[in-house]
Amino acid sequence: xxxxxxxxxxxxxxxxxxxxxxxxxxxxTAIAKGxxxxxxxxxxxxxxxxxxxxxxxxxxxxxxxxxxxxxxxxLVAFEAAEGSRWGDMLRPGGVAMVNTIRLAPPxxxxxxxxxxxxxxxxxxxxxxxxxxxxxxxxxxxLGDLKLVNTIMLGAIADHLPFPADDLEExxxxxxxxxxxxxVEVNQRAFAAGRSAARGxxxxxANREPAMAG
Numbered sequence: 001x002x003x004x005x006x007x008x009x010x011x012x013x014x015x016x017x018x019x020x021x022x023x024x025x026x027x028x029t030a031i032a033k034g035x036x037x038x039x040x041x042x043x044x045x046x047x048x049x050x051x052x053x054x055x056x057x058x059x060x061x062x063x064x065x066x067x068x069x070x071x072x073x074x075l076v077a078f079e080a081a082e083g084s085r086w087g088d089m090l091r092p093g094g095v096a097m098v099n100t101i102r103l104a105p106p107x108x109x110x111x112x113x114x115x116x117x118x119x120x121x122x123x124x125x126x127x128x129x130x131x132x133x134x135x136x137x138x139x140x141x142l143g144d145l146k147l148v149n150t151i152m153l154g155a156i157a158d159h160l161p162f163p164a165d166d167l168e169e170x171x172x173x174x175x176x177x178x179x180x181x182x183v184e185v186n187q188r189a190f191a192a193g194r195s196a197a198r199g200x201x202x203x204x205a206n207r208e209p210a211m212a213g
Contacts, residue, residue, distance in 0.1 A: 006059035007161055008067045012086045013078025014103045015050045018149035022076065023054035025153060026160075029170040030058035033162045038065035051082060074159050076152055079103050080132075084119035087128050096128055097155045097197060099135040099148065131155070133196040139189065147189040154193025164194065 009026060013019040020041055027039045035058035042053050055067045069089055075096040077083025083098040090096060104115050116122050120132045133155070139147040150171055157164035168190045175182040 005161070006057055006062055007074075008072045008091075009056045009074045009076065009156070010053065010067055010072045010086060010089050011056065011076040011078070012051070012053045012082040013099075014082065015052050017052075017078040017103075018146075019052040019054055019078055022078075022149050022153055023056050025167070025170050025174075026056045027058070029162065029167045030056070032170065033166060035059060036062045038062045040065035053082075053086065074156050076156055078135075078148070078152060080119040081115055083130075084116055084122045085113075087123045087126055090128060094129070095159060096123060096130045097152065097159075098123070098130055098132040099152060100132050101134070101136050131197050131199075133199065135193070135196070138192050138196060142185055142189055142192065144185065147185065150186045150189040151193035151196070154190035155197040157190070157194050158197065164190075 007030075009023075011019050011023045011026075023039060023041065027037045030037045037056070037058040039057070040055045055065055057065060057067060067089060071091050072089040073091060073094050075083060075086060075090050075094065077086070077096060077098040078101075080098055080100050080102050081104070083096055087096060098120060100120065102115070102119070108115050120130055123130050135148045135151045135155075136145060138151050139145045153167060153171060154164075157167050160167065168187065171190060172183045172186050175186060
């Protein structure tokens with residue numbers, strides 16, 4: 001992909017899932033590759049458990065940090081219903097990488113939003129290309145639920161205008177000096193995310209939404 005083309009990535013999820021960290025890693029990787037980068041974040045509710053979105057835009061020259069509806073190339077949904085809620089941000093031909101975990105945010109318990117029966121099916125019914133997988137199950141198999149962030153980044157690595165190795169290096173580079181023991185497991189998590197994204201497009205979501213406080 002040419003640097004003259006702007007890449008738009010929308011990351012969404014629930015507070016505490018690592019949405020903003022994932023967006024920061026994407027932005028830093030793009031900067032390291034010589035792109036002009038703009039990033040913005042919106043926390044619908046500031047506390048842990050509130051909905052969070054982050055816009056990352058990069059290219060030869062980027063003037064606005066905000067992705068307009070219908071122009072996102074990739075939607076990275078850390079939570080299934082948030083993926084469905086932000087699906088209209090994708091451009092035709094865009095792709096949604098969706099973690100099938102179901103975490104109902106406070107806006108659900110407050111009665112301001114009804115949690116959909118099947119968020120992933122809802123997205124597909126709207127014509128959205130969805131790659132869904134249980135990132136939490138992958139992280140548990142690797143021994144650390146905090147690896148969901150790396151798994152989700154691995155999942156989108158082959159949909160970016162720079163080599164997957166560059167994104168992986170940005171992730172593991174954060175651990176080399178402070179926590180070298182975390183380097184190998186993050187490399188495995190990144191590879192697992194890439195593998196999950198190449199797998200079957202369909203996958204059942206957990207039917208019971210967990211209420212987040």
